[in-house]
Amino acid sequence: MDRYAVIGNPIGHSKSPQIHRLFAEQTGEQMSYEALLAPIDDFAGTLRSFLSDGLGINVTVPFKEQAWALVDQHTSAAQRAGAVNTIQRQADGSLLGDNTDGKGLVRDIQHNAGLSLAGLKILLVGAGGAARGVIQPILAAGPAQLCIVNRTVSKAEALGALFIDLGPVSAAGFQWIEEPVDLIINATSASLAGNLPEISPKLIRPGHTWCYDMMYANEPTPFNRWAAEQGAERCLDGLGMLVEQAAEAFLLWRGVRPETAPVLAALR
Structure with missing residues (x-):
């Protein structure tokens, strides 16, 4: 066998x-x-x-x-x-x-959840290995904008520079942006420690913004609980x-x- x-x-x-x-x-x-x-x-x-x-x-x-x-x-x-x-x-x-991580993420969002990434404003939270692994497939799906947000801005900028030839990717600090986006993807491991990334609740437009935590657990993750409290349209975890x-x-x-x-x- x-x-x-x-x-x-x-x-x-x-x-x-x-x-x-x-x-x-x-x-x-x-x-x-x-x-x-x-x-x-x-x-x-x-x-x-x-x-x-x-x-x-x-x-x-x-x-x-x-x-x-x-x-x-x-x-x-x-x-x-x-x-x-x-x-x-x-x-x-x-x-x-x-x-296969990025392909798995994109397929879960587009095929399983039914949200096309084409033309969306997407915020990717975190600039570590989990974030790096999904950027190429996200950009291949044709978003209007992909912004990498991280506490250490230079790390987000360095990561974005690796993919700038593939599409509209930018970088920012946690406190730099407050304008609502269409999709927030949490690529940090904060949920494993019961913590939240330091992003503004203004990024979520109630009834419109989707949120995706790449972590998963038997109960909703802290990030997804927070997103639901802000009125997010859908909150998805990383099991898919x-x-x-x-x-x-x-x-x-x-x-x-x-x-x-x-x-x-x-x-x-």
């Missing part, structure tokens, strides 16, 4: 084995998928050991940047993201690295993104794209 896995530290919380098991059942693919705990100081050794016979692996925190440096080839998405979350061992034994990015990885590995709606419903 073809072997696949997700590798990270910690890894026990991962929903990826359940997701890919459901994908395999749905499509009839003969494959196994396991969770692999890598020591912080030996990610490379653990990865190479698995891929000696495993056909593919997903990479999660904190190893996505290390994975980028270890593969032999990058897709354009991985090259732009500077991080790899999906690796395929190819027929000649070389490793292809992809980043998780399932959709997994489907993109499955497509790369197996050549078939599973239906995500029943898997997302099962997880909910």
